[in-house]
Amino acid sequence: MLRVRIRTPIPNYCIAKRYPNAVLKLRCVCRGEKGIKAFVNLKTPDGKTVMVIDEHRCPLAQKILNSGAMVPSADIHEDIIWNIVCNDETFKNLITVLERSGINYELVSKEMFSEDDEITYREYMLLKLAFECGFFDSPKKIRLEEMAKALGVSKSTASETLRRGLKKVLKMFFEL
Numbered sequence: 001m002l003r004v005r006i007r008t009p010i011p012n013y014c015i016a017k018r019y020p021n022a023v024l025k026l027r028c029v030c031r032g033e034k035g036i037k038a039f040v041n042l043k044t045p046d047g048k049t050v051m052v053i054d055e056h057r058c059p060l061a062q063k064i065l066n067s068g069a070m071v072p073s074a075d076i077h078e079d080i081i082w083n084i085v086c087n088d089e090t091f092k093n094l095i096t097v098l099e100r101s102g103i104n105y106e107l108v109s110k111e112m113f114s115e116d117d118e119i120t121y122r123e124y125m126l127l128k129l130a131f132e133c134g135f136f137d138s139p140k141k142i143r144l145e146e147m148a149k150a151l152g153v154s155k156s157t158a159s160e161t162l163r164r165g166l167k168k169v170l171k172m173f174f175e176l
Contacts, residue, residue: 001119002091004084005108008060015054016076021045029061029071036061063101067094070169081108123165126151130162
């Protein structure tokens with residue numbers, strides 16, 4: 001797995017346009033019902049910090065997420081620095097999507113996670129299935145047994161694999 005940082009200009013539709021001169025930190029950028037959803041730490045020029053849940057259409061964030069990448073966070077001030085977690089194939093796909101879309105970007109950094117942090121293919125697939133099928137929703141839209149059956153593994157194997165993968169993702173998220 002790769003830890004990638006990409007800088008892009010702030011699009012006109014970005015939440016930052018509603019809060020000029022504020023410093024924003026997006027946490028947990030994911031798909032929402034209206035486009036993308038993010039938990040936003042907003043620091044105003046007068047020093048106040050506010051936590052906002054923002055959901056809006058952001059074609060740029062959607063392109064990044066649709067490439068298969070995960071966006072644990074992004075920093076917004078004069079531009080956006082996207083903190084991205086992906087594999088090699090997804091990274092190539094992401095760059096192709098950005099270039100085909102004519103999006104001006106700069107690759108700030110790209111590094112491999114250590115072997116201990118490396119998410120296995122099975123962990124990745126189970127986490128993706130759990131997320132997309134609503135396992136983390138409240139109430140859950142899919143049970144662990146159903147995911148295990150879909151992947152052809154036992155419930156205990158699915159549980160252990162999911163917890164191990166989730167631990168690695170959380171470690172990546174909090175170390176960015």
